[in-house]
Amino acid sequence: MTPVLCHLLDLTGFRNYHRLALEPPTGGCLFIGPNGAGKSNLLEAIGLVSAGRGSNPSAGVELIRISQEGERADFARVRARVAVGDRLPQLLEMVVAPGDGGRVSRRAWIEGRMRPRRDLIGRLPLVQFEPRDLELVGGQPxxxxxxxxxxxxxxxxxxxxxxxxxxxxxxxxxxxxxxxxxxxxxxxxxxxxxxxxxxxxxxxxxxxxxxxxxxxxxxxxxxxxxxxxxxxxxxxxxxxxxxxxxxxxxxxxxxxxxxxxxxxxxxxxxxxxxxxxxxxxxxxxxxxxxxxxxxxxxxxxxxxxxxxxxxxxGQTPVLSLDEVFSELDPHHRNQLAEILPADAQLFLAAADRGLVPDSLVERCQPCALADGDVKPL
CATH class of the missing domain: 1.20.1050.90 (RecF/RecN/SMC, N-terminal domain)
Known part of the structure; x- marks a missing residue:
């Protein structure tokens, strides 16, 4: 089975990131940092270009970065270069900009051409595991x-x-x-x-x-x-x-x-x-x-x-896991690690590296997050 791969994740003015360009390895990345460092923001960015919306559908202008001086950026942009199977890699892009009445405009581009946001769906196959998943049980229809x-x-x-x-x-x-x-x-x-x-x-x-x-x-x-x-x-x-x-x-x-x-x-x-x-x-x-x-x-x-x-x-989707292991006991952490496909590109977020099973840490590039920057360890 051939895995879907994200070769580039590029952020401009998104959440707490002024400018960031990552070239994730085939195994993926493990983002480590304290709460508020921006780990979930990186995973949200991946979801944004996968679905044309973030995991929080109500998020609007707050997606756009505010500087230390309190000024909001003109726009937030997320770009990802994705390879699916034997297709040529595609550059996917989402731009969020302030609109009238406190609203925001959301625009999608594929290979530099503006397209309806729904056209992004399926171009970055993704399965997300995140804390808000409990909405599937007790949330609204x-x-x-x-x-x-x-x-x-x-x-x-x-x-x-x-x-x-x-x-x-x-x-x-x-x-x-x-x-x-x-x-x-x-x-x-x-x-x-x-x-x-x-x-x-x-x-x-x-x-x-x-x-x-x-x-x-x-x-x-x-x-x-x-x-x-x-x-x-x-x-x-x-x-x-x-x-x-x-x-x-x-x-x-x-x-x-x-x-x-x-x-x-x-x-x-x-x-x-x-x-x-x-x-x-x-x-x-x-x-x-x-x-x-x-x-x-x-x-x-x-x-x-x-x-x-x-x-x-017929491909292994990209997997995004946001603080999932902190919610599981050691038995279930190890079982989950065994179930996840060995060829999948993983994007993991964890405040405590010790809670992530060693088998997954070995597959990913550990990265430390601080002050809107990401540094490989």
């Missing part, structure tokens, strides 16, 4: 949808296209709903066109999600059986907003709820309301599992994604 969209999209270009088409159609339909709510004399049958479009594009999404979650559940249970110290089980349950997944079902449901949607000016049914749940021993993990069981279940979900993505793309 939107967090789980983002995870599913990014995970599936890394291996399925049709899914990415359908997601973009669905969201554009939904925005147009919502605008028409608000127009119809303004008064009598408007023809609600004009919604038929958009209902059918949402049904077509939404059908691609729900069928892909259903198949993905079924495969993920099987893989997660396999890892859980290996890592858990008891007979517990883990499973993933798809919770679609519309139970019927057959073609035409969404269009019919939208027509049934048309008057209510006109009243609120919003599309109330569809895959934009989907969810999935994680269960431990057949019970909802968010309510019944211990903190340790929740962490182990989420870890197994990420390992399942690693297996699934590797199989689908």
């Amino acid at each position: 939107a967090a789980r949808r983002r995870f599913a969209n990014w995970a599936i999209g890394q291996a399925d270009g049709e899914y990415v296209a359908a997601l973009g088409d669905f969201e554009r159609s939904r925005r147009q339909r919502n605008a028409l709903l608000r127009e119809l709510a303004l008064g009598p004399g408007k023809d609600p049958d004009r919604l038929d066109y958009w209902d059918d479009l949402l049904d077509t594009h939404g059908g691609v999404l729900v069928r892909a999600r259903a198949g993905w979650l079924e495969q993920m559940s099987t893989r997660a249970q396999s890892h859980f059986a290996r890592l858990a110290r008891g007979p517990e089980s883990v499973s993933l349950e798809y919770r679609p907003a519309l139970a019927e997944l057959a073609p035409g079902s969404l269009a019919e449901a939208l027509r049934r709820t048309r008057q209510r949607e006109i009243a609120v000016g919003n599309t109330l049914i569809g895959p934009h309301r989907d969810d999935f749940r994680i269960h431990v021993d057949g019970r909802l993990a968010a309510q019944f599992a211990s903190r340790g069981q929740q962490r182990l279940a989420v870890l197994c979900v990420k390992l399942a994604l690693l297996d699934w993505l590797t199989e689908k793309i």
Whole structure:
């Protein structure tokens, strides 16, 4: 299996980094430093060029560096040169700049050409392990949808296209709903066109999600059986907003709820309301599992994604692990190190080098972080 490799990570004005250019070795890097040194920022930068957004979707202007004098930079830029299989290396770039009303603009470039941000997905296949992963258990459905969209999209270009088409159609339909709510004399049958479009594009999404979650559940249970110290089980349950997944079902449901949607000016049914749940021993993990069981279940979900993505793309994705080992006991640290693919390029962040298994330290280039600088050890 050929690994995906990031040959260059270049930051300008990103978080606490004024200017930084790294050329990671094949084995990857172990970033060591105290809390606040910028370890997580480096891993966030990798995620930004992989998904067109950071791991924190609400992060905006704070991505742009503030100098010691209190002045914010004009923009933040992250560039990565990535080699996937036998394809020529590509230069991927994300730029975040301040906009009007406290908002930010986000622009993507591939080989120097501006592209839609969604075009970045799949060009740097990545599996991230990070502290906020517990949102997959107890967070809002939107967090789980983002995870599913990014995970599936890394291996399925049709899914990415359908997601973009669905969201554009939904925005147009919502605008028409608000127009119809303004008064009598408007023809609600004009919604038929958009209902059918949402049904077509939404059908691609729900069928892909259903198949993905079924495969993920099987893989997660396999890892859980290996890592858990008891007979517990883990499973993933798809919770679609519309139970019927057959073609035409969404269009019919939208027509049934048309008057209510006109009243609120919003599309109330569809895959934009989907969810999935994680269960431990057949019970909802968010309510019944211990903190340790929740962490182990989420870890197994990420390992399942690693297996699934590797199989689908025929390459070993880049792996990013942010302070994961500090949350595990020595037994699980060593087991995780054994499971991670030997050929994967790793980017690890740790405040305590001693918590990282020796087998992983030997693979990576240790780097010390201080004052916005990275120095190989």
